[in-house]
Amino acid sequence: MFLSTLRRGASVLRPHVSNAVQHHHRRRPVVTYRNSLPARSWLSSSASASSGDNDDGSSTETPDDVPKETPEVPPPVEVEEDTAAEEAAPEELEPAAAVVDVDLEASLRPSDVVTELDKHIVGQQDAKRAVAIAMRNRWRRRQIPKELRKEVTPRNVLMIGPTGCGKTEVARRMAALGGAPFIKVEATKFTEVGYHGRDVDQIIRDLMDISINLTKKRFSDKFKDQAKESVEERILDLLVGETKNRSKESFRSMLRDGHLEDEQIFVDVPEPSGDKNNVFAMGDGNNPNMAAMSDLLSRMAGPGGRKQPMERKQLPIKEAREVLLEIELEKLLDTIDIKKEAITAVEESGIVFIDEIDKICSSKDFMSRSADASAEGVQRDLLPLVEGTTISTKYGNVNTDYILFVASGAFHAVKPSDMLPELQGRLPIRVELQGLSEDDLYKILTEPVANLIKQQVELIGTEGVKLTFEEDAIREIARMGAMLNKTVENIGARRLHTVIERIMENLSFEAAELENAGKELVVNKELVEERLSEVTVKSDLSRYIL
Secondary structure (H helix, E strand, O other), X not given: OHHHHHHHHHHHHHHHHHHHHHHHHHHHHHHHHHOOOOHHHXXXXXXXXXXXXXXOOOXXXXXXXXXXXXXXXXXXXXXHHHXXXXXXXXXXXXXXHHOOOOOHHHHOOHHHHHHHHHOOOOOOHHHHHHHHHHHHHHXXXXXXXXXXXXXXXXXXXXXXXXXXXXXXXXXXXXXXXHXXXXXXXXXXXXXXXXXXXXXXXXXXXXXXHHHHHHHHHHHHHHHHHHHHHXXXXXXXXXXXXXXXXXXXXXXXXXXXXXOOOOOEEEEEEEOOOOHHHOOOXXXXXXXXXXXXXXXXXXXXXXXXXXXXXXXXXXXXXXXHHHHHHHHHHHHHHXXXXXXXXXXXXXXXXXXXXXXXXXXXXXXXXXXXXXXXXXXXXHHHHHHHHHHOOEEEEOXXXXXXXXXXXXXXXXXXXXXXXXXXXXXXXXXXXXXXXXXXXXXXXXXXXXXXOOOHHHHHHHHHHOOOOEEEEOHHHHHHHHHHHHHHHHHOOOOOOHHHHHHHHHHHHHHHHHHOOOOOOOOEEEEOHHHHHHHHHHHHHHHHHHOOOO
């Protein structure tokens, strides 16, 4: 009985003894570390402890027989790191919340789009209006209620017209106008699934790459001012230290005035990393499955995983500023989910232009089925893509339900009705582009902002020679171009390149050897007729020679 009572007493006292031992061990490092504090910190803590002042200004008396508790003082290094982290966190997280997506399509009315296209493309008003309406409908769809928005699908466009009439040029100018992810592809570059080559799913993967770059550029422009301020502060810290004093402000004014551009500073820059440094790189980068696996392994490594090696370089401030700006922009971009923003941009605003779609059609007049891997099989593969499906990319799954598809073709050997009926139904808006007449060729030579005549004048002007085209000569060039299109082969506006290069051949060769600077060369009607006389004769004979 005595032993049982003793065991119960020991079990009751054991927690108290262990707590006392732990408390003793907890306080012991604090007393030891306090003796190693700097003199100023030791004096301030000692003075506050000896004065016995409370926070409210009142004083408390401590009996001499009661030992005073020593307050725990955290190490200065840890306090500085925590303070720096707390100060840096709002600067990195604040831009993500402050970013407002500016939709460029909202400011582009159909009339504005047509006016902008008129600066570069002559005629073809029907095609311009159809493209302008399709682009505006993208913006209109995003303004309607969410319940109805899901039901509104884009009206895809099919442009039909002879070669050289401006179909591809419309696509090129569309890419520069909307600010939306845009890709132009050739239908003949793709093969049917199961054959060696590129399948049509690669169109969306390439579009995602373009969208990633556009999204990074868009957010970089928004963060650029903030990044420049951070770079300025970092350069000043490297010059005079992190303390705030008058010398730092004087250096700031000198830095902004450009007086310190040649000063050398040491900067830590990331080493250029190749594929050999990427331990998670696997297989083909175009394969979405392998790319997703590589990305997963990289994220599993976490922040404590393999870090990009840094190297210290001594650079002048004018060069270091650009390097530091890129580093600061990367830090700010880390606060944005670039992949999510890029996928949203593709799904809501993406535009795919498929050129030469007539080359994957077979005439229905021939009963034999084509064995070409780039023929009807590609049309069948395009059906789900244009109708709406989910494509797996290395950035995530992309839904193509609301991507705008614009297709074009000359349809010389085949007719639009030779396409698969299902594909015809998925391209409901048809626009026929007209062939170019002599007046149209004259306007192409004179009206666009960067017309062919102006290009030749500026090229020859680099040699110090003034080149002038007379009005009659320009009319003759247009007439000869139209005639050659009728007699030889109708290649549209591309014929003007052939005609002008034929005329400028001797002038371009001799312009660099002219001794008199400022000499003027004149292209008149007689010169045009002389240079093109041989071409017209050969073209007439070529129609009868096998």
